[in-house]
Amino acid sequence: MKVEIANLSIAFPTPQGLSHAVRGVSLTLGAEKLGIVGESGSGKSLTARALLRLLPPAAIVTADRLQFDGIDILKASERDMRAIRGKRAGLILQDPKYALNPIMTAGAQIAEAWRNQKKGSRREAMQAAVDLLAQVQIRDPQRVAASYPHELSGGMGQRVMIAMMLAPDPELLIADEPTSALDASVQAEILRLLEDLVSRRGMGLILISHDLPLVSHFCDRVAVMYAGRVVEELAANDLPRAQHAYTRGLLECLPTLSHPKSRLPVMARDPAWLT
């Protein structure tokens, strides 16, 4: 499995003309962990969603190359896309409160995802759902499988969503801010779990977040986006040696326990970053 993005641009028509949300982004990804970091509106989610062709209908997408394992996403039929979405590439969303079906039990939702791809019996699917819940380290998978989303905590809900995405054995996992709705302790657990599953199954992972230190902790490479462009791409352990002023700004404006400062440096945005 290889993901190739070359010169991807996404624009939206507005009354004032085209608004360019993503401008000339190029990324490649194999069986590794790539972090995409940026502020709201930097185009990081749009870039990842373009890969699954899950953009709003109004979006105008152009690219020199947009390929998932050799399949041209720009030209693929809806049928081909359905074979990728959910089956070969899974998408984990930010908030399990909204992303799960509130009137289906967790087990039934995972079983549905499993049956969609594996065509087993209802009973096999339920058993698979319980196994998957155990894999995402839920201590009492039987009980959770029988629970509705509102009966689960945020961390549990997020595990259910991950279990659902793992059901068809995908090759790529896209996690769009998977932990920003969660507590720090649960956040670390979920990311460790994702990291572990991804390495064990040899999957690719795209982790999208606005938290640069967090992402670099769990990824091999980090792409930093600003106003629709990748301004810097670097190996996660090279982060302290980041060159771009925006990347440095993102690192320095975080309050830390180990290096207290009386005033946080505020980012001076250079208009030159836009060009």
Place this chain on the structure above:
Amino acid sequence: MISVQNLHVRFGDVQAVQGISFAVGEGESFGIVGESGSGKSTVLRALAGLNDEWTGLMTIAGRALAPKRGRDFFRRVQMVFQDPYGSLHPRQTVDRALSEPLLVHGIGDIDRRIRQALSEVSLPPAARFRYPHQLSGGQRQRVAIARALMSEPEVLLLDEPTSALDVSVQAEVLNLLADLQDRRKLTYVMVSHNLAVTAHLCPVIGVMQGGEMVEMLSAEDLRAGRISHKHTADLRRLSTELEEA
């Protein structure tokens, strides 16, 4: 300025807060950290008068608080919420949102006060006639802070004021809160799950777990790791682990 003694809050059979005590001096900041469900927001809501099912003794400026609060209380004590998307009325302009507290409290000179409040939170004067959806998340949180300041309160209760914001915007809002405190001698109680953010703004921090305050310590002790309770140590380890990336 604020004193809370033996505060209990229960929802039905659940004891959400079990006998919490702390005190905050005038112009000082107190931070409460803990995970979801630890009861930290419940303490703040009881203090703010948003929940009247509590027992214990709470005083602000020497006066004991009753379950139902008078208008004067709401002038002196204001709250800023986590989500600036949810806490501003989507069909009210910024002008309307900011004039409402003035009308409620019968404070005159509305036009000048709104212009001053906007400049105090570094919003352009043009923001005055915008609707919330026309503003960014950081700008919305500035409006929420400006609204809380309109009645010239002495106490600001902050419930995760920056956790819905980007890290760069978070830095701006934290600086703004520090400046406002300097200028107006405000007293803050801040609730957050982020240890580093809390330690940045608050010199004294209480750690909550399961409805109890398991430890109270200074920000320096927290940074240096002079910690007595295991839960505090766990939270600190999570926070510093990521910093060392």
